[in-house]
Amino acid sequence: MSQPPAPDKQRAEAVKEHMLRHDAFTRLLGLEIEEVDAGYCRLRFTVRPDMLNGFGNLHGGVTYAAADSAFGFACNSHGRFSVGLSVTMDYLEAGRLGDVLTVEAREESLKHKVSVYQLRVTNQHGTVLALFKGTAYRTSTDILSIPTQPLSL
Structure with a gap:
């Protein structure tokens, strides 16, 4: 018999659904989004022709945007509206047309006002294409108690 999801995982799932309601990007x-949990997100996407740069490689902006999305789901998963303070990205390999990329965000530190995340972008062969580090500011606003619309700090 399977166990019911833990409260932290239930909250992370509820936050994900709340965020996705109007997430056109x-x-x-x-x-x-394959999995979310408290401080964690794993997502996947396939590299399409419209994601390539002029050299036929995955555009760095697409890689960054996917990592930033995973960062957003992970840092908001605790239910407090959080925004990025700073991020860095190291590009190690180029993505190619048809690659299936996985972006995995893991929480490294969770404090009252600041949290830190490490992310890896890998292809279907396990090759690491990029590393991303994000630091988020945690507001006191409960995500699930607000309508899904742009928020201001």
Whole structure:
């Protein structure tokens, strides 16, 4: 018999659904959120022709946008509206047409006002294409108690 989801996972799932209601950009990129939990997100997408740069490689902006989305789902998963303070991205390999990329965000530190995440972007062969580090500011606003619309700090 399977166990019911833990309260933290239930909250993370509820936050994900709340965020996705009006997230046109996630749909535009074709990002599929495979798993969320407290401080965690894993998503996947396939590299399409419209995602390539002039050299036939995955555009760095697409890689960054996918990582930023995973970062957003992970840092908001605790239910407090959070925004990015700073991020860095290291590009290690180029993505190619048809690659199936996985972006995995893991929480490294969670404090009252600041949280830190490490992300890896890998292809279907397990090759690491990029590394991303994000630091988020955590507001006191409960995500699930507000309508899905742009928020201001």
